[in-house]
Amino acid sequence: MTYGLLKNLVNGEFVASDSGAEIDVYNPATAGEKVGSVPAMSRGEVARAFAAAAEGAKTWKKTNQLVRGRVLLDAAAIIRSRRDELAGLIVSEMGKTRTEAVGEVGKTAEFFEYYGGMGRDGYGDFLADARPGTFAARIVEPLGVVLLITPWNDPLLTPARKLGPALVSGNAVVIKPATVTPLITLRLAEILHEAGLPAGVLGTVTGRGAELGDALFEFEGLRAVSFTGSTAVGQGIQAKLAGRGIRVQTEMGGKNAAVVLDDADLDLAIPTIVAGAFAQAGQRCTATSRLIVQKGIAAEVRARIADAVQGLRVAAGAEEKVDLGPVVDQGAQSTIRRLVDAAVAQGATVIARRELEGAAATAGAFVEPTFLDITTAHDIWREEVFGPVLGMVEVDSLDEAITAVNDSAYGLSSAIFTRDLGNAFRFLEEADTGQVSINQPTTGWDIHHPFGGFKDSGSGFKEQGRDALGFYTRIKAAAIRTH
Structure with a gap:
């Protein structure tokens, strides 16, 4: 099956590249069968995606947490209703067996159900304070704009693993899928948009690394980067962002x-x-x-x-x-x-x-x-x-x-x-x-088990479970004197 051109989600609209340039995606089980294509974005287009995310972050932070959770739960329901279609795309684009692809779709829905349910969780605590007429609070806030860089081997599940905690926490997300398997991630963006995600809260970026260069990391308002991929690339990102106050989460190689x-x-x-x-x-x-x-x-x-x-x-x-x-x-x-x-x-x-x-x-x-x-x-x-x-x-x-x-x-x-x-x-x-x-x-x-490696396999931030929320949030301490 051929899926044609899947467009990027930028500021609530699905767009091709300004130049019309595209990147073709091929079925690894054949001798060159084209599955579909995605836009080859320029550095300027990437900058626009981040600018839209900055505005989306303001909206999403103020959105009721129950509403955030409902968007993820609705997305999970759409994913389940389109299981066969999504699994077929994974098989064609990445090469997994049908059984493996169906399993990936199911786990993706579970990630959104799990984090969507957290829309009903608390997002801070009251604390005792020794001062007269005073109480204190621990307030949990989103970081703002976060960048997700996802791999080709689990091209639907890994984005969901990161998007779930990032979105329910109130962040705006720009996601860059792997160049060889970007189609399923753009389908996921369509589903989240359909589920009610406001404009700018999610942006997708596709393009060749050699052409985009460091454009992914140039936005001054970037607050965190979550990366899954090779150890060499992950360590390169850590070095590139050192000293900028940007959180970096890396899930890298294993032996x-x-x-x-x-x-x-x-x-x-x-x-x-x-x-x-x-x-x-x-x-x-x-x-x-x-x-x-x-x-x-x-x-x-x-x-x-x-x-x-x-x-x-x-x-x-x-x-x-x-x-x-x-x-x-x-x-x-x-x-x-x-x-x-x-x-x-x-x-x-x-x-x-x-x-x-x-x-x-x-x-x-x-x-x-x-x-x-x-x-x-x-x-x-x-x-x-x-x-x-x-x-x-x-x-x-x-x-x-x-x-x-x-x-x-x-x-x-x-x-x-x-x-x-x-x-x-x-x-x-x-x-x-x-x-x-x-x-x-x-x-x-x-999905609810903390996941992440030691040594050259990862960073200090875990994914999955409640531990994942710590990467996408910051803690503000407040003290209020009432009289």
Whole structure:
């Protein structure tokens, strides 16, 4: 299906670029099928979007919090009513399987329902004051204009994860989606506009980074930037904005590890690890990419995962009973294969690789699911592959396993499979990651769970749950003498 030109939302209107320039979007499961296009905005057009947001912020701050919540709840209802249409766009634009795309649409609705319900929450507290005739208050206010920069791998869910807390808190938002998957974000903007969001409260910006340059960060009234993407880009944004008093939230890379101890329930562990490593073609920041196995069960784990990998079906996401769709584009395809080849050249062994068949072998950006025997000396032990690749090492003990988990510049997510409660709680305490799972995958966090990594995986601000509100709000202390 072709979606044509989807326009940007600026000051309550949907507009093309002044020049008429467009950026085409292609289906990664094919040899170049065009899905749609978006405007290629100029620096001046970006500036207009921010100027509109500055005015929108004034309106939205004064809007009753119940009304803000109702807009998000109405948006959630529209999203649910258009599930199939939205899921189809995600499949076409990003390459997910139909099941994965439907799940993303459902989670998106849940984000807006969750934060929409917070329209009925308190937004401050009265405090005791020792002075005569005086009471104090803690008042929660929006920041103003915030910029959201979202990735291609969850092109509907990640915008919702950020938009929900930003909007219910009373901020105006300018959002820049990834250039390879912008269509679904513009559809989301249409839905929020339909749900009653006032002019200027949400603006969308599409364009090529090389042409826009620093235009996204030049607005003097910018108060916060929330970014999800690569560590290199995220750290670059942190450096660029240092000293300007602008809050920066970054959710960046991961090299997530799952540990399997010799007392683990393998009937639970094996399918959980396979799904964590290979679902969504491994294109999740929380995907399991390192497998650390105690030697006593290593041979069995190796054999069972190898069998599971050989049973995976790789095909276009729109087909039935597909385990993996394509990766996002041919550039990603080349990078993933290059990293696997480099690992093999360094001495890694391919335990199992599911060869591509049918149309997946001849067109599109498909990658073979690959299971490797590696060592901690191989580059692939530390490099984020962001594809369907799992590397396994063996260890003697829990001590060695925890050391291996923490042997990474990243600290996003980790998991352990064990029946021993003592080992589980020790791992929970000592794993240096923002998310820790016991007998669960490294992936799969719910909307009300705080989310965010340590070290090079993120900043100090969490996303999701109530913790997310702290990034988008500021606290004003007030003291009132009544007599």
